[in-house]
Amino acid sequence: MNYYDCFNELCEALEGPGAFLVVEDGKGRVNAMTIGWAQLGVVWSEPALTVLVRPSRHTHELLETAKGFTVCVPRRGEMKKELAFCGSKSGREYDKVRACGLALKDGAAPGLKYIDGCELVYHCALGGAAGLKREQVAPAALAKYYPGSETPHTVYFGKILKAEHLK
Ligand SMILES: Cc1cc2nc3c(=O)[nH]c(=O)nc-3n(C[C@H](O)[C@H](O)[C@H](O)COP(=O)(O)O)c2cc1C
Numbered sequence: 113m114n115y116y117d118c119f120n121e122l123c124e125a126l127e128g129p130g131a132f133l134v135v136e137d138g139k140g141r142v143n144a145m146t147i148g149w150a151q152l153g154v155v156w157s158e159p160a161l162t163v164l165v166r167p168s169r170h171t172h173e174l175l176e177t178a179k180g181f182t183v184c185v186p187r188r189g190e191m192k193k194e195l196a197f198c199g200s201k202s203g204r205e206y207d208k209v210r211a212c213g214l215a216l217k218d219g220a221a222p223g224l225k226y227i228d229g230c231e232l233v234y235h236c237a238l239g240g241a242a243g244l245k246r247e248q249v250a251p252a253a254l255a256k257y258y259p260g261s262e263t264p265h266t267v268y269f270g271k272i273l274k275a276e277h278l279k
Contacts, residue, residue: 121231133163137178180221
């Protein structure tokens with residue numbers, strides 16, 4: 113499929129129960145974190161999926177050295193418990209893939225894994241990252257999402273290697 117073919121489904125998931133952001137740690141261990149913030153479009157003239165990850169997440173640590181990531185979107189109404197678990201527990205304390213009984217498959221490049229049974233999968237190579245500084249965020253968003261002195265999200269740019277709609 114074209115990378116933008118299932119834009120509606122992707123946005124519905126992001127606004128609703130979320131999607132999985134899946135990252136390998138370089139030693140074969142894989143972590144899945146639920147995301148609700150992402151952007152599909154074009155960056156550096158290539159199809160891109162950017163994700164926003166707070167510095168406090170285990171996933172943030174993994175993305176500092178990872179080659180890439182996948183974003184896996186379950187079918188509407190499916191994997192709700194798994195999304196809730198991966199969105200509330202940290203990979204620092206749990207092997208979430210195992211705890212949720214998720215099956216992994218090899219992605220489109222070495223170091224990429226995706227969750228079997230998801231409907232939509234975006235395979236991405238990490239193209240760059242930018243840590244937002246507090247002074248770069250609009251005051252309303254700063255007050256709402258980063259109270260106190262919390263550091264805002266890091267934006268990770270994923271170059272889409274392959275986008276697939278699976279049966
Ligand atoms: C629906 C939903 C959407 C979320 N979206 C994001 C997101 O876009 N970015 C982020 O940093 N955390 C997001 N979170 C929070 C993380 O999923 C959560 O803190 C998770 O436990 C982090 O896992 P990790 O420490 O293994 O990386 C979301 C949680 C839920 C339930």
